[in-house]
Amino acid sequence: MTKKSSMLEAIRSAAEPIIQALDMELVDVEYAKEGSDWCLFVFVDRPEGMSMNDVERATAPLNELLDEIDPIAEPYQLIVSSPGDRPLKTARDFERNQDKPVEVKLYRQMNGRKAFVGKLEAFGEQIMIRDEKDQVFSFDPKDVAVVRPWFTV
Template identity: 45%
Template sequence: MSKKVTQVVEEMVNPILEPLNLELVDIEYVKEGKDWFLRVFIDSEGGVDIEDCGTVSEKLSEKLDEVDPIPYNYFLEVSSPGAERPLKKDKDFQKAIGKQVYIKTYEPIDGEKVFEGELVSFDGNIVTVSVKIKTRTKTFEIPYEKVASARLAVTFN
């Protein structure tokens, strides 16, 4: 059910975002406690503000009321993905090259399942991450299909 809802919402929200020069980062449709939440994460090159979120929320809410694809009562939340933005699509990985990332894999790669370091490259099949381990740096080549989750990482120096 939640997969179908996210696909329908994606088809509805993209035409709203395009003229505003905003991009869809992610959609979640989840139950927390007794309540359902539809969360839409948006972004742009210069970031998004509360007005952008409000505009998208208003327009999407109208569309959702028209089409009514969700049988339950739910809360609609439109927001920025934040500093630790998830990397979901190929283009997200491409844009993150040279930045700090946090990656979890489905199974160990060289004995590790969690990698935090600089995203060195991404060719569509292999994610290459340079990780500092104490005083040395080690490069890991992670098959893309083994990435369980990935996001930008905020580091404090």
């Protein structure tokens, strides 16, 4: 385990009970450079969706926790948000998006395309989607670069 992944796991473990006490789910924790600043992204969700008030309710106790455990040496910005169009990574991410529209991007073309949009029907050994023309596409996970929620306007 790398130093960064150990740090993220420590943050996740410490933050999980705080987020659960707020009746929210801790979806993911990421640490990345945004421009010239380091940012700690904490993605939280609720079954009925997140509001700005929910984000504010989660931010204050997370700030207190991070000040207490001090897991990151350099200056950084805490950003608490809903998962939005964050890529689906875990089985829980896929479960949460079952029967919802997703975009699947492939490493190599299939049927002359590298991107497909459809309702997520299955995941696991294969990722299956059904498009608006009722066509079913099945992808081997090793061929998939990314799967994201798909939002229409």
